[in-house]
Amino acid sequence: MTLSPDFDVIVVGGGHAGTEAALAAARMGARTLLVTQSIETLGQMSCNPSIGGIGKGHLVKEIDALGGAMAQAADEAGIQFRILNSSKGPAVRATRAQADRTLYRQAIRVRLEGQPNLWLFQQAVEDLRVEGDAVRGIVTQIGLTFTARAVVLTTGTFLAGLIHVGQSHYAAGRAGDPPASALAARLRELALPAGRLKTGTPPRLDGRSLDYRVMERQPGDDPVPVFSFLGHPSQHPAQLPCWATRTSEATHDIIRGGLSRSPLYTGVIEGVGPRYCPSIEDKVVRFSAKDSHPIFVEPEGLGTHEVYPNGISTSLPYDVQLALVHSIPGFERAHITRPGYAIEYDYFDPRGLRRSLETRALAGLFFAGQINGTTGYEEAAAQGLLAGINAALQAQGREPWCPRREEAYLGVMVDDLVTRGVTEPYRMFTSRAEYRLRLREDNADLRLTEIGRQLGLVGDERWARFEAKREAIAREIGRLKSTWIHPQTVPPEAAQALVGRALEREYALYDLLRRPEVTIRQLAATVDREGGQVPPEVAEQVEIQAKYQGYIERQEAEVERLRAQEDLRLPDDLDYAALTGLSTEVRQKLARHRPETLGQAARISGVTPAALSVLLVHLRRAAAGRTPPAPRQGLAS
Amino acid sequence: MANADTIAATATAPGRGGIGVLRVSGPRVPAIAEAMLGACPRPRHATLGDFRDADDRLIDQGLALYFPAPHSYTGEDVLELQGHGGVAVQRLLLARALALGARLAEPGEFTKRAFLAGKLDLAQAEAVADLIDAASAQAARSAARSLEGEFSRRVDALVAGLVEARMYLEATLDFPEEELEGHAASRTRADVAALLGQVRDVERAASAGRLLREGLRVVLAGQPNVGKSSLLNRLAGDEVAIVTALPGTTRDPIRETLSLEGIPLHVTDTAGLRETTDAVERIGVEKAWGALAKADVVLLVLDAREGRRVADRAVLARVPAGVPVVEVHNKIDLGCEAARVPGEEGASAVFVSALTGEGMDDLKRAVLALAGRVPSTEGAFMARERHVRALARARTHLEGAGEPGLGPELVAEELRLAQEALNTITGAFGADDLLGEIFSRFCIGK
């Protein structure tokens, strides 16, 4: 049965990727249908109850600048907020919030239900409708068919999901949810390149059975940070502390004793897990010299006693889990409410995607989130947003938007995924971004709001506030650049306090601000009589820009140098096997990765500058076949 | 694609009385010409001129040629300076052009620009592609040679130290809440100071000129007992290698530097390339293959009575692409049943007797002809120059990292750029590699 009317975009899956995708497409005016297994689990956090962190917080701020939901939902659900790396430079500072799971789901659901152009529908999707090389719609579990111009799949860990606890295992999408087995089987039939990955989660505990007296209290920051550009601390619910404890030698002995029944160490689990988020059994085995590992006790919410012991993700049998939990100071009498587990699931090789997140195999089919081999809510949400944007653009007959590496972490992530693929679940780190100094949390709004506005994602309120801020920054920079101070008019004590010695010549205030030791507040307190009048977020931005200016300019020159290469598109049907002057290895790599641009080709390992030159020469011949050559003159080679 | 940047390279025919040509192409050429010559020379005329440094001191004198765009090889403004000075003077000329805003050209880049400017027939695309490939392979070989021994060990140590420093620093930036064993806040500062000392040492070693061994690497290779050592002795006019009637005489490679019409030839005699059970001989054979990989010209020695055999084909297959081969049919005094067939796949063939000296002039002529064919822009000179430049860039960034009061993310940026500079010497080391180091050293993740 085919249900009319036609949709522009259908999003499958209501996790972090799916909800952002659906919201973005609908905001852009596309008639959008969000189909998910259960409306109750919209915006569900499968694992730890927190949003943000280094690299991830950066993504959240970018999602926010593009009109997404995650930052605002975190502001409404956050029960503890911190700025990480606050003592280090602005480029590596990041916001992190503990979130109340229920409040978070609610915040997302309210937005979905209030979004014009968006329809919600509860069903499991079992099949895609494919015509030729294009996707045309979906078929659900009870045989309903919905058609659309574009389909976004965001099925997370659900495709052929398999949960392990000790030697027992069962099919599931995550604890409490059924797997998507029929859809997984259908996708495998479509011969998309697939693989298996693995992730895990710790047991949950009843907070009333813990002894907090032996743990270290970890309060949130004061003043309380906010996530969204439009956010305000008054939106936050009541705030709670986290707690810290550690594993003991006894814990490690218990774990070692249980390894013979661990699905990880007996070869039952085949999927590859991340190296940076290992299970406690992995930590004990791989870092055997370490006699204790930290554990952070995080509240799951305001309306529940459950807590999340961050640091003991495990798939050991339940009796071992119980024993190891009881060996931890403060957990001696803990009651486990949910066992920890590992889950294996299908993902699709992201090298099969274009930078728009559309699959190469089927036109109109987009993938976002964990299905692409990533891990994390923020990574999923950011991809979902991008896939939703590009699905809507495609339905509207417009060109895709593909953010660049120097524009956004979103651009870094997608480029990493589609050019290099993954060997383990992909998580964002700031060290992945060569333009890290440009890609900051504090300037995500300046980098992306305007693009969001052009795409139709940014509403009037955000736009007005953004423009006001941008103008205020420009005005303040202009004022500091054109305000000069003279040695005669600056009292020696003031100069001493500011730069450590008397001034020998005239200075623009802006030039003083560029010195590492000078702050805008100091200027206002000493020589800048008009200073201290702009809002703190403007002052902060001006100061950061001044401090980073030299570095940013250098990076900009680099971006400029590479621009031509980044812009040069490689034809989809380029026959690499026929190109001379390239080694067999390079030809094979290019044929396998099929880079979309020369810049992407450059980032494939083993592709040398000489190989790029050779490619360029072949491209020129292919492109300029018609122009007659100019006569040869000048020097001989 | 319009080229905004200006490239420069020194083309030196190996030896050749030390004449080197500095070639510059791109929009900055008129400015560079004016700065170095006092005035831009008349287009398309060989002008005698003084080449001057930044303080207006004379570097060299010679011919200057200026081809304004679009009537030049690359289609851009091109300047050529042909001096008389030796290697040291060529370095000064190149350094001056680079200081004036040019950058070091990639292997084959002049030809690439010519092609992209439409100066070459489109049908030549494949030839151009092959040339770029060959030039870069040649450059890689030259670079590998200049990385031999002590210098290479020092560069490796420098890179290892840099990776270690970055591993700690990046871990503190991306994982501030983790316990990083062995990390102290003061560590990075000490690391940077140590690295700066190291890079200065390596730079000094690179500048000392010990690495600069201009000339053509000629390798004598072939089966045992065909007369390789006898040929070396004949070429050298001296008994430098042991000759016996026993196959498998030569073990260690024997290097001898000769001069052929002013061109320095570094001739290496090698062990006969055969499968062997003798442990010592086997090491010699391995070394022979190593020498072959770094050759500019290979002299494949054959017994004229037997001609090319299957084993010789195997040797030919392992000669690096683009390296010319001369088939030397030796022992013609013993009679030469095999017809005087031309060499395999365009290799030239000569017929000699090491015993009587017959045909030796043919051999010398063949080698000299090839000397002209070896892509001359990518000799040891440019290879060394690239290394020196990369080290200088790395040093500049390490100095930047050592500035007092710099935030850790800015120190990290300088260290990343230092690593990128060194990547051009040692090969790529990217973000994934660094994360790999971090995850294998520290227990990261909750």
Ligand SMILES: Cc1cc2nc3c(=O)[nH]c(=O)nc-3n(C[C@H](O)[C@H](O)[C@H](O)COP(=O)(O)OP(=O)(O)OC[C@H]3O[C@@H](n4cnc5c(N)ncnc54)[C@H](O)[C@@H]3O)c2cc1C
């Ligand atoms: C056990 C476990 C541990 C994890 N540990 C971590 C961790 O430590 N750190 C970390 O950063 N991340 C972790 N994650 C990952 C994090 O939960 C995901 O990366 C993130 O939720 C992915 O978002 P998503 O939108 O891609 O998919 P999900 O959040 O998984 O959402 C998928 C959605 O699709 C729906 N769906 C699936 N199939 C169908 C279908 N056929 N028809 C209709 N609807 C369907 C589901 O109901 C669900 O709503 C863990 C996940 C799990 C399950």
Ligand SMILES: Nc1nc2c(ncn2[C@@H]2O[C@H](COP(=O)(O)OP(=O)(O)OP(=O)(O)O)[C@@H](O)[C@H]2O)c(=O)[nH]1
């Ligand atoms: N008649 C004649 N004998 C030669 C000639 N060249 C070399 N021989 C003899 O051939 C034998 C081997 O000569 P070598 O020069 O040692 O041969 P090789 O190729 O270096 O041998 P290995 O080092 O064992 O690989 C010696 O007895 C030489 O005297 C030649 O041109 N004519």
Ligand SMILES: [Mg+2]
């Ligand atoms: Mg010998």
